[in-house]
Amino acid sequence: MLNPTTYPNGRSLQLPLKDKPIKYFIRSWPPQAGSNAWIHQDLAIEENHTRACNYIREAASQGAELAVLPEYHLNGWAPDDPLWAEQAGEYKKYLSAYQALAKELHICLVPGSIVERHETEADGKEGFNLYNTAYFISNDGSILGSYQKKNIWHPERPHLTSSGEAPHEVFDTPIGKVGLLICWDLAFPEAFRELIASGAEVVIIPTFYHQGTRHDASPEALSYNPDSEALFLESTLTSRCFENTCAIVFVNAAGADEKFLGMSRVTLPIVGPVGKMGREEGVLVVDMDMGLLKIAEENYRVREDMAKEGWHYVYRHSTTR
Numbered sequence: 309m310l311n312p313t314t315y316p317n318g319r320s321l322q323l324p325l326k327d328k329p330i331k332y333f334i335r336s337w338p339p340q341a342g343s344n345a346w347i348h349q350d351l352a353i354e355e356n357h358t359r360a361c362n363y364i365r366e367a368a369s370q371g372a373e374l375a376v377l378p379e380y381h382l383n384g385w386a387p388d389d390p391l392w393a394e395q396a397g398e399y400k401k402y403l404s405a406y407q408a409l410a411k412e413l414h415i416c417l418v419p420g421s422i423v424e425r426h427e428t429e430a431d432g433k434e435g436f437n438l439y440n441t442a443y444f445i446s447n448d449g450s451i452l453g454s455y456q457k458k459n460i461w462h463p464e465r466p467h468l469t470s471s472g473e474a475p476h477e478v479f480d481t482p483i484g485k486v487g488l489l490i491c492w493d494l495a496f497p498e499a500f501r502e503l504i505a506s507g508a509e510v511v512i513i514p515t516f517y518h519q520g521t522r523h524d525a526s527p528e529a530l531s532y533n534p535d536s537e538a539l540f541l542e543s544t545l546t547s548r549c550f551e552n553t554c555a556i557v558f559v560n561a562a563g564a565d566e567k568f569l570g571m572s573r574v575t576l577p578i579v580g581p582v583g584k585m586g587r588e589e590g591v592l593v594v595d596m597d598m599g600l601l602k603i604a605e606e607n608y609r610v611r612e613d614m615a616k617e618g619w620h621y622v623y624r625h626s627t628t629r
Contacts, residue, residue: 331372331595350384353395357382357402360419361409363591368413370593373447374483377420378561378572379440379491379516387467396425396438403443403451411449416482418444420514420559421457421490423468437469442488442514444479453479455488459496478506484598491515494544494558497551501621504552505614509601511548515560517541518567541571549575553604553611555596562587577604 360377367375382402386392399422410417421442428435440457456471476499478487487503487510494513503511518524519537529536541558549556555576562570562585573584574594583594605611613619 331593350386351391353383364409366591368415372593374416376418376512376557376559378559379421379514381420382422393425396423399424407445407449410445410447414447416447418442418512438467440468440490442490444481444486447482452481453477457490459493461492476502478503478508484509487511489513491517500548500552504554508554510555512557517560517569519569537569545575546580550577553577553601553608562589576600
């Protein structure tokens with residue numbers, strides 16, 4: 309149930325007081341088993357989809373209400389291979405399959421992110437844009453919301469199109485008010501603030517975050533701290549959760565190769581991580597006490613401040629939406 313809190317200026321903000329904890333499932337794995345065949349793993353879309361469905365079924369059998377997969381979980385990251393963009397044209401097939409599975413198992417689902425190919429035509433020339441998109445699928449199979457990655461990591465920029473100035477949206481779902489972000493969005497507190505200002509209680513972040521590859525931490529950074537990216541994730545996830553009085557479900561790719569960071573986790577204010585994984589491939593089902601969000605807001609009053617008239621930061625938005 310939701311308990312409305314009314315502030316002195318008359319605005320109300322919905323804060324969650326659940327009768328029971330929400331049971332979340334997070335799944336962390338490389339796109340395909342076998343770290344010695346990375347390029348082939350990236351393009352193994354059917355195998356990856358089959359494995360994802362099997363793990364979602366496992367989560368449902370353990371009573372999970374929500375299953376979340378990593379970013380790029382279907383065909384990995386291989387933008388220089390023409391097959392990668394070709395596979396992105398099949399996104400509707402896999403999205404429909406996930407909708408059917410969510411309905412069958414009566415489970416909410418965020419199937420990581422899916423690279424989508426959208427055909428374009430300009431000045432008589434045909435082309436396409438690729439979007440990195442996350443969906444929230446309800447337990448009846450309906451799509452309650454979607455999000456196209458806005459803050460694109462610099463090696464992705466030659467290949468993907470950002471959602472640009474489109475606003476971050478919050479969706480009403482069976483588990484509460486949910487916002488979606490993807491990977492590098494984590495680095496931008498403004499993205500969280502926009503979601504929180506719209507009432508988000510849970511922020512879900514599918515991720516494909518590496519350490520020590522040419523796409524992530526530089527040799528110079530690693531010479532100072534070989535665990536710099538793990539430190540970044542650990543500290544940023546905890547900070548975002550506390551400073552926004554929200555729950556964060558962070559699901560990252562993992563595997564035996566040292567370049568995979570893993571670190572999938574659920575983080576809550578007051579207590580920090582309530583379930584976390586390392587680099588190993590695996591499944592984790594976590595009970596989340598959503599009442600901690602109310603306790604955190606009573607302590608820090610972040611949402612109360614953001615709801616005030618004359619809020620002094622330029623990215624202020626109404627908290628009553």
